[in-house]
Amino acid sequence: MKKAYIGLILAFLYIPILVLIVLSFNNSKYYVSFGGWTLRWYKRVFTDETIRTAILSTALISMASALISTILGTLGAIGLRKLRIKRVALAISDIPLLNPDIVTGVSMMLLFVRFTELNTMTVLLAHITFEIPYVLLNVSPALLAWDDDLYHAALDLGAGSAYAFWRVVFPEIFPGILSGFLMAMTMSIDDFSITYFTRGAGVNTLSTMIYTELKRGVNPAMYALSTLLFLAVFVLLVLNNYREDAARR
Amino acid sequence: MSKRLAYPYLAWIVGFIIIPILFICYYGLTRDGHFTFSNIAAITENVHWIPLVLSVRLSLICVVICLLISIPLGLALRSIRSRFLVFLFMMPMWMNTVLSILAWKLLLGTNGIIGRLFHVRSILNTQLATEIGMVYDLLPFAIIPIYNAFASIDDSIIDAAYDLGADRAQVLTKIMLPGAKAGILSAVVMVFVPALTSFVISDMLGGGKVSLIGNVIEQEFTNSMDWNLGSGLGMVLMVFVLLSTMLLRGGES
Numbered sequence: 083m084k085k086a087y088i089g090l091i092l093a094f095l096y097i098p099i100l101v102l103i104v105l106s107f108n109n110s111k112y113y114v115s116f117g118g119w120t121l122r123w124y125k126r127v128f129t130d131e132t133i134r135t136a137i138l139s140t141a142l143i144s145m146a147s148a149l150i151s152t153i154l155g156t157l158g159a160i161g162l163r164k165l166r167i168k169r170v171a172l173a174i175s176d177i178p179l180l181n182p183d184i185v186t187g188v189s190m191m192l193l194f195v196r197f198t199e200l201n202t203m204t205v206l207l208a209h210i211t212f213e214i215p216y217v218l219l220n221v222s223p224a225l226l227a228w229d230d231d232l233y234h235a236a237l238d239l240g241a242g243s244a245y246a247f248w249r250v251v252f253p254e255i256f257p258g259i260l261s262g263f264l265m266a267m268t269m270s271i272d273d274f275s276i277t278y279f280t281r282g283a284g285v286n287t288l289s290t291m292i293y294t295e296l297k298r299g300v301n302p303a304m305y306a307l308s309t310l311l312f313l314a315v316f317v318l319l320v321l322n323n324y325r326e327d328a329a330r331r
Numbered sequence: 332m333s334k335r336l337a338y339p340y341l342a343w344i345v346g347f348i349i350i351p352i353l354f355i356c357y358y359g360l361t362r363d364g365h366f367t368f369s370n371i372a373a374i375t376e377n378v379h380w381i382p383l384v385l386s387v388r389l390s391l392i393c394v395v396i397c398l399l400i401s402i403p404l405g406l407a408l409r410s411i412r413s414r415f416l417v418f419l420f421m422m423p424m425w426m427n428t429v430l431s432i433l434a435w436k437l438l439l440g441t442n443g444i445i446g447r448l449f450h451v452r453s454i455l456n457t458q459l460a461t462e463i464g465m466v467y468d469l470l471p472f473a474i475i476p477i478y479n480a481f482a483s484i485d486d487s488i489i490d491a492a493y494d495l496g497a498d499r500a501q502v503l504t505k506i507m508l509p510g511a512k513a514g515i516l517s518a519v520v521m522v523f524v525p526a527l528t529s530f531v532i533s534d535m536l537g538g539g540k541v542s543l544i545g546n547v548i549e550q551e552f553t554n555s556m557d558w559n560l561g562s563g564l565g566m567v568l569m570v571f572v573l574l575s576t577m578l579l580r581g582g583e584s
Contacts, residue, residue, distance in 0.1 A: 184565065
C-alpha cells in the first residue's frame, strides 16, 4: 500500500521526463509516431546555432553570476557579523526570494532600460542579485560555527589579516561557500521569468530559448537537449550527495 | 574582521533590490509624469480582476492538492527511511521547468500520449491542464519541507504516545501533524507564491485561453507596452504576496 502510493507519485513525477527521453531517440519528426531509433537529434544539439549559443550563454551567465554572487555574499556575510544593520540588510537581500519572480524581473528591467540597453550583462546583474540570498543561506551557518579565536590566534602569531583569513577562516567556511556556489548556479540555470524580462533581443539562455522555440513549433532537438540536461543534473546531484557523505565521515 | 567587507554587498542590494522597487513604484504611481492611483485601482476592472481571482483559485487548489499528496507521502517516506528515495523525489525539482511543461504539452495534447492510451479528449488549453502543470512543477517544493519536518520528529515521542494508549489517528493528529506544522506552512508558501504569480505554465498549457494575473502583467510589458499599468498591477501582486507570506510565516512562530 505504502509502496504502491510512493510508486504512483514517482510515476507522476517521472513519466514526463521519460517521455522526453524516449522521444529524443525517436527517428521521426512527429511525436505521435515512432520511427525507429536515432541519435541525430543529439547531433543537432551541438550543431544547431541557436541551441549552441543558448548553451554557451547559459554556461557563461550561470558560472559568472554564481562566482560573483558567491564572492559578494561571502564577504557580505563576514562583514555583516559586526554590523548593526545586519537584520535590515538580510531582510533586504531576501526580497527576491519572497517577491514574485515577475515583479523582480520587471523592476530590474525598469531600472536597466533607464541607463543601458538590455543585453547579456543585464541578465548577469539580475542573476547575481537573486542568487545572493542563496549564498548567504549556505555561508552564514558555516560562519556561526567558525571560531573567532582561531583567527585572532593567527594574528597574534604574526599572520597578516589577509593571510590569516586565507589560511584559517577560508578552509573552515569553504564547504558552505561551495554549496552556496552550486545552489546559485542551479538557480541561475533554472530561472526563466527574471531572465525573460532582463534579456535583450537575441540574448537567450536555455530556458528562454526553449520557450521562444516552442512558439514556432516543436524541434525534436529539444528532447535530446532535455535528456542531456537531466543526465547532467543527475550526475551533479549524485556527486554532491557523495561529497556530503564523504564530509560527514 | 572588517565590516568593510560587507560594503560591496550592501551597495549591491541597495542598487539592485531597493532602487528597482522604487522604480516599479514610480511607474506604478504615475502616468505621463503625473501622480495617480489609476494604475493600481485598475485591478478592480474586470479584465484584471477576473485573472486575479482565477490565479488565487488555481493556486489555492494547487496548494491543497500538493498537501494532500505530500502529507501521506512524507509519512510513508519517513517510515521507509531511504535516502535514495528522498533523492528521487528531489530530482525533478532541478529539471528545467519549461522542458517539463513541454512534456506535459505532449502528454495532454491532441493525439497526445494520454489521449491515445485512454481514448479521452485532449484537455490541453484548459484550466485543468494548467492546474496539472502547476501541481507537477511545485510538488517537490511541498514534499521536501514536509518530509523533513516529519523526519525530524523523534521516534521516542511516537513510541511514548503508543505506550500511553494512543491509537494511530491520535498519533497523527496530536503528534505528527502539529510536529510538522512549520514544514507544512513553509510548503504552503513555497507552492502558493509561485503558483499565484507564474505565467509560463498557463501560457504553455492554457494556450492563451487561461489568463492569470501573471499573464496580464507580462502582456502589459511585452505586448501592450503600458509599463505604468503593468507596474501598478505588479505592485498589487507584490503587496498581496508579501501580506499572505507574512500571515503564513506569522502562524509558523
